[in-house]
Amino acid sequence: MIVTIIGLGLIGGSTAIDIRQQKFADSIIGVDSNPTNAAGAEHIGLVDEICELEDGVKRADLILVAVPVNAALKVLPKVLDLVNDNQVVADMCSVKGKLCDWVKYHPKRQRYVASHPMAGTEYSGPWAAKAGMFAGKVAILCDTEDSDIKAVNLVRRMYEAMYMRIIFMNSANHDVHTAYVSAISHISSFALALTVLDKEKNEKHIFDLASGGFDSTVRLAKSSAAMWQPIFEQNKDNVLIVLDTYIKYLQEFKKNLEDDNNEAVYNMIDEANRIRRVLK
């Protein structure tokens, strides 16, 4: 099988490594609008060759769209315009509602499978690609009733070859749940980085004291603006709701601390500890 990957960053690049290793793909074609990324991905062997989008799409059995969500709105319709009834297209974006709405009435909608493999690191670009990054994580397939069943099964097999667990969800629900779990984690981390860089003028102190918990909490703040700003934009309504709740809890915590209500502070922490039940 020939797989063309459009977008050779962390997600596209890591997928390339895994599907090659698992022999899901016999050959991998790369497409990237950024010539440095394209050349880099070819140089380090993520892809067998680089070509232009049109050529790359035409030659593939499966086309993966692994670009930021705003770029996907432009790329996906273009790809669907080019495919025939034997080819399959899947995107790997983190917001699903707008993209699914966008191509809902495209004549080739059935060839498209909306998917979101939930894995990553805080690094980006082809050099960040990592073997096995997806293993043991969840891949969400959305609105599969709008896709051809064989197309869904092909994409499913790919994620299973990457050792992912498959979950089905409609795109609206997907966006609610990812806002509630993933987007707010990133916002809390971005704001934490801004706060510490603001209050702590001496970067040496940040470095020295980071082992007190800051290092793990701020990790996500290294995530790229090019990926995340469009995610927040496309999932704005859900993100605003959860951000409101987050600020509300912080204000409650602050009020309790100001009022020397030690019992209430203790209880909030104790309540937060319930997360141990969910995550080990």
Added chain:
Amino acid sequence: MIVTIIGLGLIGGSTAIDIRQQKFADSIIGVDSNPTNAAGAEHIGLVDEICELEDGVKRADLILVAVPVNAALKVLPKVLDLVNDNQVVADMCSVKGKLCDWVKYHPKRQRYVASHPMAGTEYSGPWAAKAGMFAGKVAILCDTEDSDIKAVNLVRRMYEAMYMRIIFMNSANHDVHTAYVSAISHISSFALALTVLDKEKNEKHIFDLASGGFDSTVRLAKSSAAMWQPIFEQNKDNVLIVLDTYIKYLQEFKKNLEDDNNEAVYNMIDEANRIRRVLK
């Protein structure tokens, strides 16, 4: 050398493992007001024997106080009342100002070294004790001009045996910097856990979607209320200042998102990315 450790939790227990392994201590006596922790620590071999505080203090060359900061206010003066001029006492607490003020005029102040080894995990109790947890991390010694120089050197040698890097700081500065880096990380994580547990009623979704960044950001929210509520209480003024700034950034982020000011959202993330310069 005989070392008595008062408080056989994560910090006291992990210290016991390291100083025994490095042959800094020939024998380790444990003291804990919680009989389950005491029996557990003895059973798993963290300490050679358990005894009462008075007896434990009298028999030791070095006494380590590794209890939560509120308990330390009671324990430390009691310990100093008991020691002679050859014994050394060090605490391992996360807030230093109030404790140092508390014993400033104690006749045995010189026998006491205020210290804070900045390492830990989100787990607690003797069963959470971990070999090598302190290695490569920073140990802060505070207000050492109030301590006997030989006492300071002994405590310094202990942390060096645990492969820690030593930093000197006055206790007031210590409390500012730890609030700015460590306390706010924990508050952001506690509030994140509360938010997600509140918005996401389905715990299965939290579990499934946690790999999207939530798992690393929420890790600290498992930290115990018994340890952290007293830290926030004792370092209240500094914590409130940094918490204000944190909430301010979140509100700015929210405003930009509401106003569809995508450029401003992008710039905030980009600015947060500067943390990459400080932490790899």
